[in-house]
Amino acid sequence: MSTSTSNSVAAASAAVSASRARRSVINKKLVLTLVAWTIALVMFFPIFWMILTSFKTEAEAIATPPSLFFTPSVEGYIEIQARADYFKYALNSVVISLGATLLALLIAIPSAYSMAFLPTKRTQGTLLWMLSTKMLPSVGVLLPVYLIFRDLGLLDSRTGLIIIYMLMNLPIVVWMLYTFFKDIPKDILEAGRMDGASTLQEIFHLLLPLTLPGIASTGLLCVILSWNEAFWSLNLTTSNAAPLTAYIASFSSPEGLFWAKLSAASTLAIAPILIFGWMTQKQMVRGLTFGAVK
Amino acid sequence: MRLPHITKSRRHLLSLASVAALAPLSAQVSAETITVATVNNADMVVMQSLTSEFEKAHPDITLDWVVLEENVLRQRLTTDVATQGGQFDVMTIGTYEVPIWAKHGWLTKLDNLPEDYQVDDLIKPVRDGLSVTEGEKKGLYALPFYGESSMLYYRKDLFEQAGIEMPEQPTWSQVNDWAAKLNSADEGVYGICLRGKPGWGENMAILGTMVNSFGGRWFNEEWEPQLDSPAWSEAINFYVDMMGKYGPPGATSNGFNENLALFSSGKCGMWVDATSAAGKLYNPKESSVADKLGFAPAPIAKTEKGSHWLWSWALAIPESSKSKDAAQTFITWATSQEYVNLVGEREGWASIPPGTRVSTYENQSYKDAAPFAGFVMDAITSADPTDPTLEPVPYVGVQMVTIPEFQSIGTQVGQMIAAALAGQMSVEQALSSAQRSTERTMRQSGY
Structure with missing residues (x-):
């Protein structure tokens, strides 16, 4: 009897502690979810506010306190389209960012390959030097360029x-690809070579399929960075090649009311890349955490 | 075309390509495209919207626009003009840049303007501000698109309630007394709004005129900075004290736009700023104080000299332009009386670009629509950039000094005064470090 009692007590306490553990896991999850949602909302709020402002009139856009409920108006959108052709700028942005990304991948894949699989004693130094070029402010080389x-x-x-x-x-593309390539065991490539694969075949048939998520996320990051770049696009273009960053800049002003129009232009400018980002976020996350768990 | 670093074979290739490109032209005459760079201000937006009118009148020219915010535009244009990049055919620049760039040989001299343009109709101080007045480069280098001075805006209703009568020429000490009376925290009205955002074209514009009027100057005749003089100290102490007591909170982030929003939403008793704000404040669609708006000349202290500024946005043709004739056709159109009339009829007379032509101020339709017109004209014609201060100075300019170093000097000094306004340091500390940094910049520039 006493044994069975002690057994049942033990079972009960085990059940209690298990349920406690489960509850604490649930609590932990709940807290984490809440934290994640809060951070996500805080990060998304400026974009949300910008989209909201783009549907206000100029007077509503600067009103204090700001109004959350108002009659939406597309006046801002109509006005900005009358002043500048959005599609011309958008097409430039697409061509330029995709072109730059493809070209960067084309150069970076062979260089990252050689650095990852055929390193010399200067490889690390070269990689660091490449990254150091990112530390120079762009305006420093504006005139020579x-x-x-x-x-x-x-x-x-x-x-x-x-x-x-x-x-x-x-530099960023080479670095990212280099780390992805480093995670591929050399043995796989050696096995390929044993079977008579040339270097090109090795890259195309073994390396690229194995690191595709990594390459995809590198490419996506490159597209996003090119899309958002505003210094060079403003300084090196006038009208023919001007991308969306130049389009937004033309609606900013130190004089007069412009918040609604600027918000409308910004909403239009980020819409393609935002949708693109949402559609590809699985690949992005997969690529960025690629090889993280061993 | 400048192709100094291109190899011979490339040149051959280019000439072949250009022959190929020109071939279809023999069959059809295509329009010449000129690229116009301008600021995103309301008057320029109207100019852009009238593109089709210009192209209809001049079917052989098409316009390509680059519209940018003032500071971005300034950097973009400076890079292009200094390197002879040739990306623009028309540049919108101000009275600060025109004389400096003209002396560098970067701008095309406008000495063959058509007779019907009526150069003499341009308001003289504005025209002088866009010219090189001595030496072999003497001449006009840009045509004024709009001109402005500064004046005092006030709320008539609040003045009436407080029993204040506005004299013909207010003084800064009166403004201080009135600000004390009008300041009412309960009603959310600040006695006075003035620019506090640091920058040579922001807080230093209004402070430059205050210092002038308090008897101060930027440099003495030997180009020695005078920021540690009693006049500067008196003016800046007065400004910081008045703004601290009766100004809006966080004034260091208020520039023209922020003050315009504050005043037009009824939160300021008085505001001293650009005359170009008048049209906006009088527009009931943009301003809740349109029917209570009063105006007076900019306040003075010890002297009237330099108490109100002079600025003009103007259209110039860079030397590197490849379509100078077409560019001149455009700038003479956009700054003509005919253009002013066109805007008056289409957009309303209060919206015309002001401050450029005498004939505008003789136009009855404009006088009826803009009761402030006479004031603006007086302010502009009485501003004298060649004699801006009580004591003599070696420079030209009321609220600025037309030397290339002034942009950085003005902005640095502006930042220090903004720090004093924010209470991060005393006015004396701000001015003594401003003096030191200005001395350093001038020494480095070889003065």
Whole structure:
């Protein structure tokens, strides 16, 4: 009897502690979910507010206290479309960011391959040096770049921006690809070589399929960085090659009321990349955590 | 075309390409495209919206617009003009840039304007501000699109309630007394709103005129900075004290736009700023004080000299432009009396670009629509950039000094005064470090 009692007590206490443990796990999850949601909402709020402002009139946009409920108006959108052709800028943004990304991948894949699988004693130094070029503020090289572009006839051309964005993103692309490639066991490539694969075949048939999520997320990041870049696009273009960042800049002003129009222009400018980001977020996350768990 | 660094074979290739490109032109005459860079201000937006009118009158020219915010535009244009990049055919620049750029040989001299343009109709101080007045480069280098000075705006209803009568020429000490009377925390009205946002074209514009009027100057005749002089100390102490007591909170982030929003929503008793705000404050769609708006000349202290500024946005043709004739056709159109009339008829007379032509101020339709017109004209014609201060100075400019170093000097000094306004340091500390940094910049520039 006493044994059975003690057994049942033990079972009960085990059940209690198990349920406590379960509850604490649930609590932990709940807290984490709440924290994640709060952070997500805080991060999304400025974008939400911008979209909301874009449907206000200029007077409502600067009203204090700001109104959350109002009659939406598309006046801002109509006015900005009358002043500048959105589609021309959007097409430039698409061509330039995709072009720069493809070009960067084309150069970065072979370089990351050689650094990851055939390192020399200077590889680490080279990688660090590449990254250090990102530490220089862009305006420091504005004049030389402007003069080179002028002499090569690249000012206000998509080709010019594609080249500059490719150069700008190359260090990051090489670094990311390098870390992804490093995670691939050398043995796999060696096995391929034993079977008679050439270097190109090795890259195309073994390396690229194995690291595809990583390459995809690197490419996506490169597209986003090129899309949002505003310094070079403002300084090296006038009208023919001007992308959406230049389009937004033309609605900012130190004089007069412009918040609703600026918000409408910004909403239109980020809409494509935002949708693109949502559609590809699985690949992004998969790529960025690729090889993280061993 | 500048192709100094291109190899011979490339040049051959280019000339082949250009022949190929020009071939279809023999069959059809295509329009010449000119690229116009301008600021995103209301008057320029109207100009952009009238593109089709211009193209209808000049079918051989098409316009391509680059519209940017003032500071971004300034950096963009400076890079292009200094490197002879040739990306723009028309540039919108101000009275600060025109003389400096013209002396560098970056701008095209406008000495063959058509007769019907009536150059003499341009308001003289504005025209002088866009010219090089001496030396071999003497001449006009830009045409004024709009001009402005500064004046005092006030709320007539609040003045009446407080029993204050506005004299013909107010003084800064009167403004201080009135601000004390009008300031009412319960009603959310601040006695006075003035710019506090640091920048040579922001807080230093209004402070420059205050210092002038308190008897101060930026430099003496030997180009030695005078920021530690008693006049500067008196003016800046007065400003910081008045703004601290009767100004809106967080004034260091208020520039023209923020003050315009504050005043037009009824939160300021008085505001001293650009005359170009008048049209906006009188527009009941944008302003809740349109029917209570009073105006007076900018306040003075010890002297009237330099008490109100002079600024003009103007259209210039860079030397590097490849379509100078077409560009000149456009700038003469956009700054003509005909253009002013066109805007008056289409957008309403209160919306015309003001402050450029004498004939505008003789136009009855404009006088009827803009009761402030006479004041603005007086303010502009009485501002004298060549004699802006009580004591003599070696420079030209009321609220600015037209030397290339002034942008950085003005902005640095503006930041220090903003720090004093925010209470981070005393006015004396701010001015002595402003003096030191200005001395350093001037020494480095070889003065």
